[in-house]
Amino acid sequence: MSVKHSLLAILDQGPAYGYQLKAEFDRRTGSTWPLNVGQTYSTLERLERDGLVIKGETDAEGHQFYEITETGHDAVRGWLGTPVERGRITRDELAIKLALAATLPGVDITAVVQVQRRASLANLQTLTRTKYAGGDADGPEELAWQLVVDNLIFQAEAEVRWLDHVESRLRRFESRAMPVQDAAKLPRRGRPTASADGPTERPAATRGARR
Amino acid sequence: MTAELLRLDGVSQHYGTGATSVTALAGVDLTVHAGELVAVMGASGSGKSTLLAAAGGLTTPTSGEVIVEGIYLSEAKPADVARLRRRTLGFVFQDFNLIPTLTARENVSLPLELDGWKARKVRTAANDALASVELTDRADHFPDDLSGGQQQRVAIARAVVGPRSLILADEPTGALDSETGDVVLRMLRGRVDSGAGGILVTHDARHAAWADRIVFLRDGRVVDESTVDPIESLLTGADDR
Structure with missing residues (x-):
């Protein structure tokens, strides 16, 4: 802002x-x-x-x-005259949490989605009540306030719609669990240990090794 | 404790028999009190519309009881059920079915005229209903002269005209833009706040948020509920202002 x-x-x-x-x-x-x-x-x-x-x-x-x-x-x-730029890379905790939960074996993702949906809807209910309690906008100040509340309402709605989308996608994607990979099979990355021999910077060629 | 307007007691609805049998509702319990708007959400085929049809006595459940204002629909005479539909229940559906040769006001007046109301009372109630969906200035127009959204609002006014205590709405804002949709939801909310009860079936979270309670259906079962504490939300609202 x-x-x-x-x-x-x-x-x-x-x-x-x-x-x-x-x-x-x-x-x-x-x-x-x-x-x-x-x-x-x-x-x-x-x-x-x-x-x-x-x-x-x-x-x-x-x-x-x-x-x-x-x-x-x-x-x-x-x-x-310039649009507001928003970051493209997600830092959204919810998106990351559900992406993880969706692929971790043994996690009841439907329950995770529903817990979030209930909370998101309760938030949306509170916002809607706040707006409704304000009545019809009868002046520009009231209108300005309602536009801001509307913005929060639409964001909350988008979140619930995305949760619906997540749920219906998961329903069609049975084999989504992804076990944690065996450490031995991973390309060597990360911090060198104290006994590491020489520089451990990996050549670019190993980048695709995960696939 | 406010009056209980509607109770669904273990309501199940099966269609067909044997291997091809489909379960639309599987033992649903649901209560709606006066002054309470309950939203029903769920994916397509979760049983939302079946639940509404059962609540309004449009279908007879395979098992379980539907009780409207203390009347067990399973034991009520057809004439009593018809009276409930005419006086107590207001059905808001997506289809308009307006009569093209009647004006907006005449369309809205029709249910009350059929119920034997006096002309002056009919006119007042019809005007109130049209005002509640912000169509006062279109009262004398014929359906052909109205936009799709206006026709839908006339149909909604007709559905809720008069002192109906239980309003059952199935995706009532289908053809409306978001601003006009809000007009309809505001009207529903207003009716409920002045003592009616309501069920709002919707897939739209922004609409469901107008309710006091949101019930989630999956495969014909209630799987979860979301409520908002009215006192807390009022305080939050006051804080935000």
Whole structure:
């Protein structure tokens, strides 16, 4: 999440001071992303250092206003026009856990899936109730909050759908258990022991040996 | 303890006999109270729709009892079962079956008129039902002038019109986009919150999440349940706001 760009996009509407920016950010995101005042000020300092904002006037209460620069304005346009990149390689604990569970002999994968499904659905139920309790959005602030909740709802739904998919794939894939390979048959890799003779870096040719 | 609206007691449903016999339900126990929406999930062929048909007295189980508002369907006279279907039960299915020569409001009014309601009461109830699916401005349109999604919502309004205490819905949001689907689920939830009971058969987790309790069927058996603690979820909700 780019706090920097979010604050800059708000500043693009006109000069503002630190606490005001934090309040605007909260109002527009349903207070779902905790942002403290200190973080707001340190972000403003970085934006100033990078020439994206400059210090403006100070009002009677001593609030230091910040103004966006032309470079800052371009950065906002660039940010809004660029997709959010997500990592392609899975670091998702659930995916890795089920992949392991699916291939380990003697693991009741159906039970593992169901335990997860129940938990994921309970999460989805709670989110849905939270949204329902909010009623119909009757203003932009409410709408902003609901959009964030919707995002969580769709993510949770995707997880349950994936679990359904996992279950139906497993049902059609009887011989999925994969015993742990005999250590002696494995290509020699890993850390050398103290008595290892010379460098143990394996040549690239052994990479395919597992297949 | 709130009133028990529906109880399935060891309900089994077999089709055919001998080697070709198929078991659609195998000893299902399920209770729905007033103010409770129960979602039934499961893969295709797990028995979801059979369960709903049995709960609404559309089929007679091979064994076990279905009790609706204290009435044992197995012992009830056909006229009593018919009355239950007309007054107590609201069936929401995917097919529309709207009458093309009647307006949306007239389609929705039909069940109440058949039940002998007075015209003014019918109109009020039909308008309420149409409002609950956000179709007030389409009340005087004929089905041909309505989109597929609007027709489906008219059918849903007709299914729940009047004071029905037990709503049985089978994939009710089939032809609807996600926003309109939410309108229908919100309506179902609202009916349940004001005292009805409901069963929602769905394969869609996002829809099931509107329920208080989710029952999982596999091969005709209840294999698991998921509940959410209403108090806890309200507190969580308050925290998140």
